[in-house]
Amino acid sequence: MSPKEGVRRDHLDGPGLAAAVACCALWGGNAIAVKAAVPSIPPFGCAGLRFLLSLPVLVIVCRAMGQPLIVPRKRLGLVLVHALFTVTQIGMFNWGTSHSLAGRSSILINIHPLVVAPLAWPLLGERLGWRGWTGLLSATLGVLLLMLARGGGGGLTGDLVVIASGVIFAMQTIAQKKTFPIIPPTTLLLWQSIVALPLFFLYSALVEGLDSYHFTMNVFWGVVYQGLAVSGFCFTTWMLLLRAYPAGRLASVAFLTPLFGVALGNLVRGEALTPSLLMGGLLVGTGIYLTASDRVAHHVEPDIGLPGDDAP
Numbered sequence: 001m002s003p004k005e006g007v008r009r010d011h012l013d014g015p016g017l018a019a020a021v022a023c024c025a026l027w028g029g030n031a032i033a034v035k036a037a038v039p040s041i042p043p044f045g046c047a048g049l050r051f052l053l054s055l056p057v058l059v060i061v062c063r064a065m066g067q068p069l070i071v072p073r074k075r076l077g078l079v080l081v082h083a084l085f086t087v088t089q090i091g092m093f094n095w096g097t098s099h100s101l102a103g104r105s106s107i108l109i110n111i112h113p114l115v116v117a118p119l120a121w122p123l124l125g126e127r128l129g130w131r132g133w134t135g136l137l138s139a140t141l142g143v144l145l146l147m148l149a150r151g152g153g154g155g156l157t158g159d160l161v162v163i164a165s166g167v168i169f170a171m172q173t174i175a176q177k178k179t180f181p182i183i184p185p186t187t188l189l190l191w192q193s194i195v196a197l198p199l200f201f202l203y204s205a206l207v208e209g210l211d212s213y214h215f216t217m218n219v220f221w222g223v224v225y226q227g228l229a230v231s232g233f234c235f236t237t238w239m240l241l242l243r244a245y246p247a248g249r250l251a252s253v254a255f256l257t258p259l260f261g262v263a264l265g266n267l268v269r270g271e272a273l274t275p276s277l278l279m280g281g282l283l284v285g286t287g288i289y290l291t292a293s294d295r296v297a298h299h300v301e302p303d304i305g306l307p308g309d310d311a312p
Helices: 014-028 030-037 043-064 073-098 103-107 112-124 130-148 154-181 185-208 217-244 246-251 256-269 277-297
Strands: none
Touching: 014 030, 014 217, 030 073, 030 103, 030 217, 030 256, 043 073, 043 154, 043 185, 043 217, 073 103, 073 154, 073 185, 073 256, 103 130, 103 185, 103 256, 112 130, 112 154, 112 277, 130 154, 130 246, 130 277, 154 185, 217 246, 256 277
């Protein structure tokens, strides 16, 4: 799947492209897994179970990447900030998705790279060229189309909450990039998950209520998919890809994620492929591609995050 250890490619070869596309397909199915689980268990509780399952994988990946398993005591406050970002963002995504359609949610959450791009200019010094601005315009038109065309079901409130979740994740991405020189990436992701876990379950117990948990086979497979397929397999595979291929090349493949979300929403849940959904997904996907490829053209390795872990 990936090149031999120590080999760095300057382009995506066949195995690398196949692995990247597989990750995008699995991420596209994440909203469907949430829809399968959240009707029977509450949104924040579902997120807590997902992160509980992913912790062993994060430990293994952290060790395999040669990054420390311990965070210095003086950095725990910074970890808490990232954990609060995670709890808010994932909890909102789960809640919003439960009140929207899986396909729409898959499109709307993927606005986060498009929010990162303009923020990275003043905060990180990463300039955006004409392709990037064209991509932002394309994605904005796609989101507006989805908001204005309400065909196919799904609530406006749910859509707006998912959009807010994507914006919060974009803000966290910038904060993570600022933090990585202080705390290594996998160490930060491990510890923000560890700190987020009790926060998820505490909120769920106090606000959602323990009587709102009703475990079924759909819940089981939905949570397993989120915890192992997305936070486990995708996170591990993406980390290996990042070690072997340029981040910019991988970012240019990410436009497939919302398209997979729309297709899987139709195939698995029978959601209607309305013209507005198809056009909105295409516009957002095109925006992601243009923005990512623009930043590559400016010789900046874009921070594309690790959606397999702390993003939906």
